[in-house]
Amino acid sequence: xxxxxxxxFTSVRPSKNWKEVYLDGSPEKEKQQHEIWAQExxxxxxxxxxxxxxxxxxxxxxxxxxxxxxxxxxxGLPEFARQGFLKEKKILTGTARFSTGSSxxxxxxxxxxxxxxxxxxxxxxxxxxxxxxxxxSWFFKNTSEVMTIVRAQAAASKAPSAQSKxxxxxxxxxxxxxxxxxxLLDRIGNQLAKPVYSLAAEDYFGTMPIRWGPYAVKPCxxxxxxxxxxSPTSPTYxxxxxxARLREQELAFELCLQFYEDDQRTPIEDLTNPWQVDAxxxxxxxxxxxxxxxxxxxSREQAAEExxxxxxxxxxxxxxxxxxxxxxxxxxxxxxxxGACMHMTPQVD
Numbered sequence: 001x002x003x004x005x006x007x008x009f010t011s012v013r014p015s016k017n018w019k020e021v022y023l024d025g026s027p028e029k030e031k032q033q034h035e036i037w038a039q040e041x042x043x044x045x046x047x048x049x050x051x052x053x054x055x056x057x058x059x060x061x062x063x064x065x066x067x068x069x070x071x072x073x074x075x076g077l078p079e080f081a082r083q084g085f086l087k088e089k090k091i092l093t094g095t096a097r098f099s100t101g102s103s104x105x106x107x108x109x110x111x112x113x114x115x116x117x118x119x120x121x122x123x124x125x126x127x128x129x130x131x132x133x134x135x136x137s138w139f140f141k142n143t144s145e146v147m148t149i150v151r152a153q154a155a156a157s158k159a160p161s162a163q164s165k166x167x168x169x170x171x172x173x174x175x176x177x178x179x180x181x182x183x184l185l186d187r188i189g190n191q192l193a194k195p196v197y198s199l200a201a202e203d204y205f206g207t208m209p210i211r212w213g214p215y216a217v218k219p220c221x222x223x224x225x226x227x228x229x230x231s232p233t234s235p236t237y238x239x240x241x242x243x244a245r246l247r248e249q250e251l252a253f254e255l256c257l258q259f260y261e262d263d264q265r266t267p268i269e270d271l272t273n274p275w276q277v278d279a280x281x282x283x284x285x286x287x288x289x290x291x292x293x294x295x296x297x298x299s300r301e302q303a304a305e306e307x308x309x310x311x312x313x314x315x316x317x318x319x320x321x322x323x324x325x326x327x328x329x330x331x332x333x334x335x336x337x338x339g340a341c342m343h344m345t346p347q348v349d
Contacts, residue, residue, distance in 0.1 A: 007074065011278050014080045014259040018209075018216045020320055021269050030325065037147050038329040042337045044154045048103050051157070055338045058150075058330075060116045062106040064098035064199060065242050066304035067297075068290055071121055071255065073283045081257065081282050083213030084316040085121075085129055092121040092129065096287065097304045098199050098242065101134065103153070109238035112192035117204040117221055118309035119285070127315035131219055131255075133204035136191050137274040143326040145184070148175040199242050200225040200251045208324045209260065209268055210317045216260040216268060218275055221253040221285055243292045255283040268321045308335035 023030035041058055049055030071092040073085075085092065100106050101114035119131045140146050152171035156164040172181035196202060206219040225245075234240060245251060256279035260266045265276040291297055310331045311319045319327060 007076075007281055008278075009078050009081065009280055012078075012080075012259055012280055013261050014215045015261050016214045018260045018266075018268050018320070020325075021322065023322060030322065031329070034143070034326045034329040037143060037326060038333040040147065041150060041330050042333045044150060045103070045334060045337050047154065048157070049338075052104050056103070056105070057338065058334045059103055060099040060101050060118070061104055062100040062102050062113070063301070063305060064100060064109070064115070064239050065292055066095055066097045066301045067242075067246065067287050067292065068300065069094055069096045069119060069121070070286045070288065071119075071283050072286065074281065077282055080213070080215060080259070081280070083215070085123065085126060086282060090123045090126065092123050092126075094119065094121040094128075095300060095304050095307070096120075096285075097307075097309065098238075108235040110235070114191065115196055115199060115202055115204075115238075117199075117202075119221075120307065120309055120313065128313045129315070129317065130309050130311060130313040131206065131221070132309055132311050133206050133219070133221055135196070135202040135204055136207075137205040137220075138187070139207035139271040139323070140184070141270050141272050143323050143330075145176065146323065146326075148172055149184070149188075151175075196238065197241075198225075198227065198245075199238050200245055201227045204253075205274075206311075208271060208311070208327075209266075209320050210311065210314075210324070211320055212257065212259070212317065216266075216320050217257040218266075218279075220256050220258070220279055222256050222279065222281075224252040224254060224284075246287060246290050246292060248289070250289050251287040253285045254281040255285055256281045271321070271323060310335070 023033055045058045046055060073089045073091075075089070077086065096117060096119045099116040099118070100109075100111070101116055102111075106113065115135045117133045119133075121129045140149070149172065152168045155171050156167045159167040169181060169185060172185060175181075176184070201223050203223055204221045209216045209218050258266065258275045258277050258279045260268065261277055292301070308331070310327070311324060312328045312331065319325065
């Protein structure tokens, strides 16, 4: 996408009537289950760490690059969009980390994988605000499904390569049933089969809703940059392409929001399908010209790998829904497991 997206809010019908549903109807029981899953996730994280020699992120362990970013709110936003950090129209600065969504480092950028864009921002006197996004607009029904896939991937990693797909299907089908398992694995396979030619040309979507004042929204970063060229000539072509672009010019995305309107088109709990409402732009995320090989660039890269990105690094834009609440337990323990700096200030220079 090369043009600014339409700042037309006339089609938006935001509703305050969204609600959250707790597992077993009990916040206390749900929290207990989330802590059990967090322990299981951390155990798998440690197992993978033993295999590769170091404990890394549970997902998105393969960094592509980390860059300096500036977020500038747009003027003229309607009242329902001017919530939280957008209310005072403050410019935020910080770090964005591009990644591949595997649990182990990948040296070859052509290796299939979901691509991630995690952004950690802070204003001159304000709290930190993180956004975690990926280049797919759908997700899973609930955390139970997410953990099933995590278990299946762990089992497949220990199976002979010729049996990895059948192992994934066996573990997933046992937990979710054959039909749902096949649906999810086919969907994952289709996503992984999509070629990525440029990190700058991808659109990145928040997979769960967050609070936006009295409203609920799904955030996304939509690219304003020209499409990449389909010529992966080296194993590091995605990283090389991003470095080359930023050495010559700035890159930009628009922070866009999809507002909850009703349970049919914008469900809070079941995130299987993308929300069926327009995404409207509220701010511009700029990646200024920078040399990622310079000392400042390598320092930022190292700092980002020590940083914990979490949707719960926020003040007023907390995740809503069961999957979002689960991430508080799972991400927190995952960060502690690898010794990450959970609340470190993102580098802005």
